[in-house]
Amino acid sequence: MADSDTSALRRLPAVATVLAAPEAAALLEAHGRVATTEAIRGALDAARSALRGGATTAVEPADIVHEARQRLDAQPAALRPVFNLTGTVLHTNLGRALLAEAAIDAAVDAMRHPVALEFDLDEGGRGERDDHVRDLLRELTGAEDATVVNNNAAAVLLCLNTFALGRGAVISRGELIEIGGAFRMPDIMARAGADMVEVGTTNRTHAADYRHAIDAHTGLVMKVHTSNYRIQGFTAEVDARELVAIANAGGVPLLNDLGSGSLVDLSAYGVAREATVRQAVQEGAHLVTFSGDKLLGGPQAGFIVGTRESIGAINRNPLKRALRVDKIRLAAIEATLRLYRDPDRLGERLPTLRFLGRTRDAISAQAHRLREGVAACIGNAFGVDVGECASQVGSGALPLDTLPSAALMIRPHGSQRTLEALATAWRALPRPVIGRITEGALQLDLRCLDEADEPAFLANLAAGNA
Numbered sequence: 178m179a180d181s182d183t184s185a186l187r188r189l190p191a192v193a194t195v196l197a198a199p200e201a202a203a204l205l206e207a208h209g210r211v212a213t214t215e216a217i218r219g220a221l222d223a224a225r226s227a228l229r230g231g232a233t234t235a236v237e238p239a240d241i242v243h244e245a246r247q248r249l250d251a252q253p254a255a256l257r258p259v260f261n262l263t264g265t266v267l268h269t270n271l272g273r274a275l276l277a278e279a280a281i282d283a284a285v286d287a288m289r290h291p292v293a294l295e296f297d298l299d300e301g302g303r304g305e306r307d308d309h310v311r312d313l314l315r316e317l318t319g320a321e322d323a324t325v326v327n328n329n330a331a332a333v334l335l336c337l338n339t340f341a342l343g344r345g346a347v348i349s350r351g352e353l354i355e356i357g358g359a360f361r362m363p364d365i366m367a368r369a370g371a372d373m374v375e376v377g378t379t380n381r382t383h384a385a386d387y388r389h390a391i392d393a394h395t396g397l398v399m400k401v402h403t404s405n406y407r408i409q410g411f412t413a414e415v416d417a418r419e420l421v422a423i424a425n426a427g428g429v430p431l432l433n434d435l436g437s438g439s440l441v442d443l444s445a446y447g448v449a450r451e452a453t454v455r456q457a458v459q460e461g462a463h464l465v466t467f468s469g470d471k472l473l474g475g476p477q478a479g480f481i482v483g484t485r486e487s488i489g490a491i492n493r494n495p496l497k498r499a500l501r502v503d504k505i506r507l508a509a510i511e512a513t514l515r516l517y518r519d520p521d522r523l524g525e526r527l528p529t530l531r532f533l534g535r536t537r538d539a540i541s542a543q544a545h546r547l548r549e550g551v552a553a554c555i556g557n558a559f560g561v562d563v564g565e566c567a568s569q570v571g572s573g574a575l576p577l578d579t580l581p582s583a584a585l586m587i588r589p590h591g592s593q594r595t596l597e598a599l600a601t602a603w604r605a606l607p608r609p610v611i612g613r614i615t616e617g618a619l620q621l622d623l624r625c626l627d628e629a630d631e632p633a634f635l636a637n638l639a640a641g642n643a
């Protein structure tokens with residue numbers, strides 16, 4: 178080791194000296210003593226290794242503080258916001274539905290203040306957690322009673338466990354779904370303690386198949402919305418109304434798992450018409466389950482609506498306590514459901530419906546507006562064009578229906594590897610930009626970029642160049 182290096186090593190300040198340097202004051206203020214000390218230690222270790230390796234590096238306290246600051250700043254929150262330009266509106270890996278402002282405000286209030294979660298303000302005594310959303314759900318679905326749990330997977334689990342523990346759960350072979358995140362109907366039935374009784378075939382199941390399967394051992398009949406796939410061609414299924422009659426004849430409830438489930442007709446938002454929860458209730462199912470954060474546009478939740486008797490049994494199941502939702506989400510759920518009382522303005526207020534309802538023309542105009550600004554941020558190794566693309570609803574909802582959309586298509590003039598590098602760099606931005614690489618281009622579908630966010634989007638891209 179050269180003399181100059183050993184002397185530099187000797188000049189490395191002590192941790193306490195760096196902490197006492199005037200430059201460290203702001204760091205201590207922002208991050209606290211523990212994190213700042215840790216970062217300074219890391220910076221000193223790095224400087225020591227560099228010097229031992231023969232490199233020259235600055236060793237004044239101010240230099241070490243500078244390095245420590247970079248280390249602290251390089252730890253952004255793991256759950257920080259991203260730009261979802263994948264074209265999938267309800268992207269499960271990006272957190273599905275964005276909440277309406279009213280729901281955000283309600284959640285913030287519930288975090289900041291005590292709330293009458295299980296307190297009856299009229300009587301001054303103990304109240305019920307479900308009361309806050311029960312009446313709204315009854316009003317919006319026409320069901321006699323309702324309850325809410327952690328997510329729809331929990332709703333299905335709870336229904337099966339309540340009515341088919343140690344008994345048979347009758348289901349068509351065409352409806353044994355798997356959805357993302359390892360939710361597989363046979364496994365859920367097993368964990369709920371139900372004996373799965375498969376009827377029919379993959380493509381065709383008839384009323385007689387159900388009738389023959391129901392016996393004294395049967396606990397419930399189940400119908401499952403095949404959310405994320407379609408069986409086409411030579412097919413037959415038994416509709417819910419007929420299944421209700423079959424279940425009634427057997428003296429057991431029918432559980433209809435709608436998956437996404439919607440409280441309003443979505444055809445006005447460019448989405449294919451699907452049965453609403455109200456229709457499923459009208460068909461007579463004893464229990465109907467659906468998600469809070471799919472097409473409904475609220476926080477993660479699982480709703481169970483149905484007859485007073487069935488919901489009563491659900492509420493008496495000790496598992497219900499383990500699957501309940503917290504005050505923050507309950508506040509957001511209540512606020513989201515309230516918006517459904519004014520369906521005419523849902524399209525502006527619920528981000529999910531606002532995004533779904535955007536036309537290709539509007540998105541294309543936005544792409545033209547942003548094209549130059551984006552091109553300026555990425556330099557001349559790439560070309561940026563406006564192209565047509567197809568968005569998806571996502572979360573397994575309506576898998577075959579796409580929405581005509583528009584995108585910025587970024588193509589490298591040279592090697593494809595530069596495209597991968599760009600996608601990687603954009604995932605490391607202060608607010609990561611998530612697009613989709615397809616057909617040799619990085620495709621940024623702008624469906625989920627609100628107009629008000631355009632300046633922030635460009636500023637964020639520009640920050641990547643700094």
Ligand SMILES: *Cc1c(COP(=O)(O)O)cnc(C)c1O
Binds near residue numbers: 330402405467469572
């Ligand atoms: C999405 C879905 C579920 C699970 O709902 P989560 O809210 O994601 O737990 C259950 N059943 C069907 C048919 C679904 O589409």
